[in-house]
Amino acid sequence: MLYRKRSLILMGIDSLIVFFSVGTSYLFRYEGNIPTESVLQMLVYALVTAAISNTTMVYFKMYQRLWRYASIGELVSLLRAVILGWVISYGLTSIFMDENVPLPVAVRTMETMLLIMGGIRFIWRMIVDSKNTATNKSRVLIIGAGDCGAIIAKEIKSNANAELYVVGFIDDDKKKLLQRILGIPVLGDRYAIEAIVRRHKINEIIIAIPSAGKTELTEIISICRVSGAKVKIIPALNDLIAGKVSVSAMRDIDLEDLLGRDPILPDLKGIADYVENKVVLVTGAGGSIGSELCRQITTFRPKTLMLLGHGENSIYTIEMELRRRFPDLKLETIIADIQDRSRIDDVFREHKPQVVFHAAAHKHVPLMERNPAEAVKNNVFGTKNVADAANRYEVERFVLISSDKAVNPSSIMGATKRIAEMYIQMLDQISHTKYVAVRFGNVLGSRGSVIPRFKEQIAAGGPVTVTHPEMVRYFMTIPEAVQLVIQAGAFAAGGEIFVLDMGQPVKIVELAEDIIRLSGFEPYTEIPIEFTGIRAGEKLYEELLLNEEAIAKTKHNRIFIGKPVGINQVELELQFKRLERAINGEKDDIRNVIEYIVPLFKDVS
The missing domain is CATH 3.40.50.720 (NAD(P)-binding Rossmann-like Domain)
Known part of the structure; x- marks a missing residue:
C-alpha cells in the first residue's frame, strides 16, 4: 500500500510537470498570448502527453527507483522514458488532431520535462547527501x-x-x-x-x-x-x-597485515606426491599448529588422517570441524600420551602410519623453567617414543615441529627441543625413515602466545606488559608455519633442519603499540605499557641456525636447510640414560645433564 501511494503521488507530480511544460511552451511560442483556437489543442496535447509519459515512466520502472541512490543509470532511464513518451504523444496527436502541434512547442515541452523531472530528482538526492555531512558522523x-x-x-x-x-x-x-x-x-x-x-x-x-x-x-x-x-x-x-x-x-x-612479507606458496605437486593416499599421523592434533596441519593435509586427500592428542576436548573439536568440512575424509581419532611408550607402539602397530607430523610438545618457556622434568619427559622422551615407533614400523617420513628457541638455547624448553632435533638426526643415520625437523619462530595468535595475552590486557583496560624494551622475535602466521612444515616433508632427504625466511624480527614493544592502536587506543596514554623484566629462560633475540649448521637453499625461495650435523649415537644414548635418571631427582641434576648434551645451552634462570 505504501509503494502504491508513493507511486500515485509521483505520477501526479510528473503530470503537473507535463502540464506546466506544455503550457509554458505554448506561452513562449505565442509570446504570452495563446490564440483561442490553440487552447483546446494545448489541453488535449497536455492530457495525452501526461498519460503517455506516466505509462512510459512505469514501463522503465522509474517509480520503483530510490533517487537517494540515483546515478547515471537512473538519468539514462529517465531520458529514455521522457523521449519515448514524447515521441508517442506527438505522433498520436499528429494522427488524430486536425491541426498538428507546432514542432517548436513539442521540442520545448520535451526539454522542459527533462529539465524539471531530472532536476527535482537530483535535488532530492542532494538534500539526502547534505544530511550525510552531519557533524556527528x-x-x-x-x-x-x-x-x-x-x-x-x-x-x-x-x-x-x-x-x-x-x-x-x-x-x-x-x-x-x-x-x-x-x-x-x-x-x-x-x-x-x-x-x-x-x-x-x-x-x-x-x-x-x-x-x-x-x-x-x-x-x-x-x-x-x-x-x-x-x-x-x-x-x-x-x-x-x-x-x-x-x-x-x-x-x-590484523597483525598478519603488518608482517611485510608475501605468504608462502607451497609446491602443491611435491606435497601431493608424499601425502596423497597415505596414512598420515599428526600428534598434538588439537593444538594451534597440529589442528592447522590437519586442516591443510586434508586438501591433499590422504587415505586416512590420524588425529592423536592427550586432551580429549581439543581432539573432539578438530574432529567435529573436519567431519563437517570434509565428510568423505577417513578420520581416526586417538587419545594417547606420547610419554606412554607402549601405547604409542600400539598405535603404530595397529594403524601403520606412513607419514608422521610430530607437533605434540610443551612450549611455554616460563612454565617449563619451573617444571623441567615435565619438559624433558614430553619434549625429549615423548619425541623419542614417537620417533622410535616410526623407525620400528618403517614410516616413510617423520617431520618434527621444532622452534627457533632450540638454537643456542637459554631455556629448558629450547634445550629440550634441541635434544629432540639431535635424536631424530641420529636416528636418520641408521633408519630407512627420512627424519627432518622444521624450525620457526613465534606464531601469531597461537594459544598462549603474546598477542592473545596483549588483547586480553587491552580489553581489561591495561596495562600491557612487555618484558624488555629491546626484546625482539620472529613472527609468522599459523597457515605459513604449517605450509612450511608440510613443504619440508616434500624436500626431505633425511637429517635436515628446515628454516623459514621470516623477514625482519619484530620488537615486542612495537608489536604491543600496534595492537593497542589497532584496538582504537593510544599507547602509553589511554593504555599504558609496563616493562616487567626478562623472565627465566628468555633471550632478547632468537636465532634460527647454530654456528655449525651451514645454510643451503631449496628450490623454494623462502625455505632454507641447515645441513645435518653428525651425532654420536653411542654417546647420545648414554646421555639419554643419564637424563632419564635425572628427571627423578633434583632440578639441578636435570640442568647439568642438559648442559652436557647441549653445550651451547646457557642457563640464565
Whole structure:
C-alpha cells in the first residue's frame, strides 16, 4: 500500500510537470498570448502527453527507483522514458488532431520535462547527501580512488543512516590528484596521509586496494597507524570480482597485515606426491599448529588422517570441524600420551602410519623453567617414543615441529627441543625413515602466545606488559608455519633442519603499540605499557641456525636447510640414560645433564 501511494503521488507530480511544460511552451511560442483556437489543442496535447509519459515512466520502472541512490543509470532511464513518451504523444496527436502541434512547442515541452523531472530528482538526492555531512558522523578517508574505493564511497554516501562521512580519497596516481569522484576530492598520495588526517580531522581510514601485495599493504598501514586514525581494510581482490565489496565487508587490520612479507606458496605437486593416499599421523592434533596441519593435509586427500592428542576436548573439536568440512575424509581419532611408550607402539602397530607430523610438545618457556622434568619427559622422551615407533614400523617420513628457541638455547624448553632435533638426526643415520625437523619462530595468535595475552590486557583496560624494551622475535602466521612444515616433508632427504625466511624480527614493544592502536587506543596514554623484566629462560633475540649448521637453499625461495650435523649415537644414548635418571631427582641434576648434551645451552634462570 505504501509503494502504491508513493507511486500515485509521483505520477501526479510528473503530470503537473507535463502540464506546466506544455503550457509554458505554448506561452513562449505565442509570446504570452495563446490564440483561442490553440487552447483546446494545448489541453488535449497536455492530457495525452501526461498519460503517455506516466505509462512510459512505469514501463522503465522509474517509480520503483530510490533517487537517494540515483546515478547515471537512473538519468539514462529517465531520458529514455521522457523521449519515448514524447515521441508517442506527438505522433498520436499528429494522427488524430486536425491541426498538428507546432514542432517548436513539442521540442520545448520535451526539454522542459527533462529539465524539471531530472532536476527535482537530483535535488532530492542532494538534500539526502547534505544530511550525510552531519557533524556527528565519523569522518572517513578512503585510500584507493579506483573501482573498489568508488563502490565503498557510493554506498556510504547513499546511506542516510550511515555513521560515516567520506571526506576524500588518497591515490598515488598523479593524474587523479585534485580530481573528484562522486563529488569527493582526491586529496593526495600515501605520503600525505598523516597531514591530511590532521588537517581534515579524519577519524577512520579505509584501505580499498584489494590488489595490493603484502609489502605495499604493510607500507600503507605503517603510514596510517602513525596518523592516529582507526584503520580498516577491504579484504581481497576476489571479493571485488565476486561483487561482495561493501562497507560490511570491511575488517579491522590484523597483525598478519603488518608482517611485510608475501605468504608462502607451497609446491602443491611435491606435497601431493608424499601425502596423497597415505596414512598420515599428526600428534598434538588439537593444538594451534597440529589442528592447522590437519586442516591443510586434508586438501591433499590422504587415505586416512590420524588425529592423536592427550586432551580429549581439543581432539573432539578438530574432529567435529573436519567431519563437517570434509565428510568423505577417513578420520581416526586417538587419545594417547606420547610419554606412554607402549601405547604409542600400539598405535603404530595397529594403524601403520606412513607419514608422521610430530607437533605434540610443551612450549611455554616460563612454565617449563619451573617444571623441567615435565619438559624433558614430553619434549625429549615423548619425541623419542614417537620417533622410535616410526623407525620400528618403517614410516616413510617423520617431520618434527621444532622452534627457533632450540638454537643456542637459554631455556629448558629450547634445550629440550634441541635434544629432540639431535635424536631424530641420529636416528636418520641408521633408519630407512627420512627424519627432518622444521624450525620457526613465534606464531601469531597461537594459544598462549603474546598477542592473545596483549588483547586480553587491552580489553581489561591495561596495562600491557612487555618484558624488555629491546626484546625482539620472529613472527609468522599459523597457515605459513604449517605450509612450511608440510613443504619440508616434500624436500626431505633425511637429517635436515628446515628454516623459514621470516623477514625482519619484530620488537615486542612495537608489536604491543600496534595492537593497542589497532584496538582504537593510544599507547602509553589511554593504555599504558609496563616493562616487567626478562623472565627465566628468555633471550632478547632468537636465532634460527647454530654456528655449525651451514645454510643451503631449496628450490623454494623462502625455505632454507641447515645441513645435518653428525651425532654420536653411542654417546647420545648414554646421555639419554643419564637424563632419564635425572628427571627423578633434583632440578639441578636435570640442568647439568642438559648442559652436557647441549653445550651451547646457557642457563640464565
